Amino acid sequence: MLMPAPIRNLYERWLARRLPPARQVVLDQRRIFIFPTGYGFFYLLVSALLFIGGINYENNLILALAFLLASLFMVAILHTFRNLSALGMRNGDSESGFAGEEGALEIVLFAQRRDHHCVWLRWPDQDAQQISIRRGEEESLWLNLPLPERGRVTAPRLRVESRFPLGLLRSWSYVSMDHYCLAWPRPQESPDCPADGGKENQQSFSSGQTGNDEFQGLRNYTAGDSLRRVDWKGYARGRGLNTKQFEEPVGGRLWLRWDRLQGLGEEQRLSILCYWILQLDPQRQPYGLELPGLTLAPDTGDVHRWRLLDALASYPDF
Amino acid sequence: MARIYQVPSHTRLWLALAVVLCSIPQLVKGVLWQTGLLALVILIRWLVDHQRLTLPGRIVRSLLLIGAVGLTFFSFGRLYGPEAGVALLVSLFALKYLEVVQQRDAYVVIVLGYFVCATALLFSQTLGMFLYVLLCMMVLTTCLVGINHSDTRASGWVHGKRAAMMTLQAIPMMVVLFLLVPRVAPLWNMQVGGDKARTGMSDSMSPGQISELSESAELAFRVDFEGEMPSRGQRYWRGLTLSHYDGRTWQQAIPQGIPESQYLYRPGNNKPDWYQRIAEQRESGLPGYRYQVIAEPTQRRWLFSLDVPFPIYGDVALAKDMRLVANRPVSERFAYRVESVPAVAEEIDLTRLERQLMLSIPEDAGVKARGLAQQWRLESPSAEGIAQRALQYFREQPFHYTLRPPRLAMDPVDDFLFRTRRGFCEHYASSFTFLMRAAGVPARVVVGYQGGERNELGSHLLVRQYDAHAWSEIWLENKGWTRVDPTAAVAPERIEFGLREALENSEEGSDLLDDLGLRRFSDGGVLALVSQWMDYVDFRWQTWVLGYDSVFQSEFLGDLLGAVSPTRIAIALIVSVGVLMGLYALFLLWRTGKAKQTLMEREYWRLHQRASERGRPLVVGLSPMQLCDAISEQWPQAAGAAQSWAKYYQKLHYDPASPPNKQQRRHLRRLRNRLYKLLD
Amino acid sequence: MQALDKVLAQVGRVVLGKEEQLKLALTCMLANGHLLIEDLPGMGKTTLAHALARVFKLEYRRVQFTSDMLPADILGVSVFDPATQQFSLREGPVFTQLLLADEINRATPKTQSALLEAMEERQVTLDGVTRDLPQPFFVVATQNPVDQAGTFVLPESQLDRFLMRISLGYPAPEVELQLLAGGDLREQVRELQAVINSEGLIKLSRVVGKVRASHELLDYVQRLLDATRSDDRFVSGLSPRAGLGLLKAARAWALISGRDYVLPEDVQAVWPSVAEHRLSARQGGSVAATTQSLLQSVPVIRR
Structure with missing residues (x-):
């Protein structure tokens, strides 16, 4: 929508007041707007033409037809409204990403009172996604979100729109979800690992050796295990998802420390730490992170890596 | 180039069905090649949808279009005008369907469908056709629902149900709009459907003409009386007066030199003297009959009414010979409302010129009859006396009433009166009038219908062609024009019971009735009841729907709103549409599809909602105890209260041995309210 | 109900730290259903089955399935007895109250389905003679989820015959320590006291229906x-x-x-x-x- 900046600001403020952010939103008449689509106007024009035709031919039945079209249009107002009304939305999961790339937020839609057909959701300037929710069920939708810079990226105002059932009218609502995505720092390469402990030879960490670890056996995959350790060959043969067990590496535990990066800017420090987390992760050597106000014990695996990266992203308010 | 078909597959069948259904009324009355074109389009579409064929390219489609236009021109000789225009529209409709690729194309097809439906109503306005068009509308709406439902899993039946529901909801609103939206005068004039010539009365009468008419059971007109209905013997529907006789044929005539404005009174125009007199007389409170007539198309201007008709509404005028004239030929069903006041007839004068006309008979016709008339004149000096003599003559001499009279020779009057003596009403009316004129009594023949059959359901009257009748009117000095029906003298049952009974009792017997298919309602049985019903519905359709014009509307709105003013109409419109929308909103927005939530279920969800609003959103799959745990986790101070609520709830809800009673539910609510206070 | 607690306590003595799984196994038995345990070898499946048999005083047999096994090895076979000059049925291991079918996925589909049919019908038909299996009758089958070379995975339709599938998983470290300190498990199983007899079990499963x-x-x-x-x-x-x-x-x-x-x-x-x-x-x-x-x-x- 194009409008002059002051009006646009006023409009935004009005919207923000009318639709405050919430973690869970159920659309009601206060939130739903409705307006004819282009085709809706065309439809009314057809109705008017038929009306004129009916008048000119003095044909009551053609008049009735014109009135039927108009009545259908009116009934469609209610039906289009109804299709959005009572649609519930709440925060789902979020998927973090590096700053400058994209994260994703999960919106869980729930239909308490009725089916909702062909509902479109989109952030401003993003592609819309369509979804239908049956009564009493929940569906979730992942919407990509650009992450311009490190930190918490709050969800923009979500536009929920539907033209169902006749396409003559568009009902829409803006929903401000109190939901955010974490943007990890952009990794910045740095030759020195800001880490304590472990083997003295730092080089070996970045050389990507994996031969150190000794294969021990398999155990059932549990959520959170590194996908790199899954016995994919076995999985391909239909043996189910199992995780390869390795012996604890001999190198011992590593601590990535904020304090080791004295003299650098905050963001730069975070970026370097991020880079090293990514470097250390494939090594299967436990590594921990120490930030001002937060210490995360050494461990390995995807979940651990995510926890560390999320900590970097949310610095300094964990 | 592969093109993506964006109209979902669950809607394709509906779209094809819509195209076929909408086209059928036009195809039935149109030219054959249109059906061929549609069949070709449907076939191509089918093959395309089943991947047997690629969608025809632009060239093929253009060729088809040119072909359709060419054939239209070939068939109708032009490309404009109702028939050719409609043919073109239907072809265009089919061709547009052929090229449907995107949602937008489907929209265009649907809109074209509306227009095709409208044209169907242009040519036929029966109730059946309207219902059919409603069906088409429902299918078109189904298509709209379908193309807006992008889930590939959706089912076509669900669209149909939804569209049917929406259409049913739209219909009451349509009725409101139909009743309340003011009818505007046509912006420009159009006439469709030209010559629907039917059997009916002609403007002259020669022997055998009316008896021909008697062989048809076709409807002539219907009458809806507002109050009581005159008895059968009094129901003479006057159509035309015939004053000029050339020895064989009676024809309509008015005296030379009388201007139309003097002879014909059109409401709103200057009132001629005779009209002023009868109007004054009517004011004095004479009894009359009020009724509405719905005439079938005749292509003529004359209308039928009891004497003496005063037009109340309808585009009609009153002639001095006490009959109604339409202002333009009746080419479609035509409704007019009249009040007939028989007693004012005596106020209509007979000018010298008129008297001259009403006495004129050809010099050479009916020599013997003249003699007879002269003799009667000598015997009785008064006009009434002469008429009585004439009727007595018909009664006493061996005259027969028959539908199959023998042919008459050169001089029909003498031949009938003295030789054959077998005839139908026209013979009697014709010869009676001749005798009267010959005896110096001004007389004329009146043709019209007599009687009519009552539909018990609607208490309205049906007048059919076989009710056609002819009789005479004679001028009496103190009474004015007076009706004399010589047929009644010969066959009184014809007047009292109608043609069918008259025939049944006559020597020709009932086999003639069967031949003519004249047995209708009164024969009893289910069939008769059904046909009475059908007639009743059709009649009401005619009067209430098709006849609902601006006059009818203002009268109706006057009754409804007290007075008709734009503000009142606007308020009535807004209020009634508002009330309907409100009702629908209640129905649509408060209705839940399945069984309603029980009190216990609502109890749980209230707490669930409150907890979700105040804290973290909760998943729906929480048992009461899990909900309690979730609450305790977020509000440790509420743990105890939550626990007691959940324990109580699960016992009530899940132990079939202790179904909850009112008190227990109240207790539960108290527990919840206590819990609420701890959730902040 | 106390009896059930006792059962849990008894079996819990030998199957350490697996209360949840024990309870599920017991549930399965009370619901009169067959149990499938999916686990690596050495996780205590046999111990569990054996212990359950003991505390309910059930007749117990164990069959190690192999690929060369025939249906007759499970169900039994008609043998011609020269003394009586008649065929007599030699009952297979299935005629017991609790059958531990170890590594059921090693058997050929034919053998598997013979067992599964017996499980479903609770009777065996051999040479036209139908014989009822003992009451109660439970099958505890085990499957090794990882090593599936040369095995025949049970098709889904067959899996439906098992009321439940559980897996025991590794013990918790402290439990494992206890286990290591505990001594011979077989010995301990043998020492378990019967809590309810098989009639009692049948009665209990009737209570379940109520x-x-x-x-x-x-x-x-x-x-x-x-x-x-x-x-x-x-x-x-x-x-x-x-x-x-x-x-x-x-x-x-x-x-x-x-x-x-x-x-x-x-x-x-x-x-x-x-x-x-x-x-x-x-x-x-x-x-x-x-x-x-x-x-x-x-x-x-x-x-």
């Missing part, structure tokens, strides 16, 4: 089943038989939990072990995760 389930609960079960059917992530939904099994298992669980009516929690507790092995996910999905997520998304109380 555990009440309210209409609201049945509605919840139905909606759970329906959710598996309408969920795109599964190839197909749960069968009505699975639904009946789920309800029965929930009743047994409620009984073990000391209640005479079923709560949604009971359904949820047995849900993974009843549902998971009957469902298969479309490509890429995890059955366990999806099955679990249904518990989150299907409202417990109808809305």
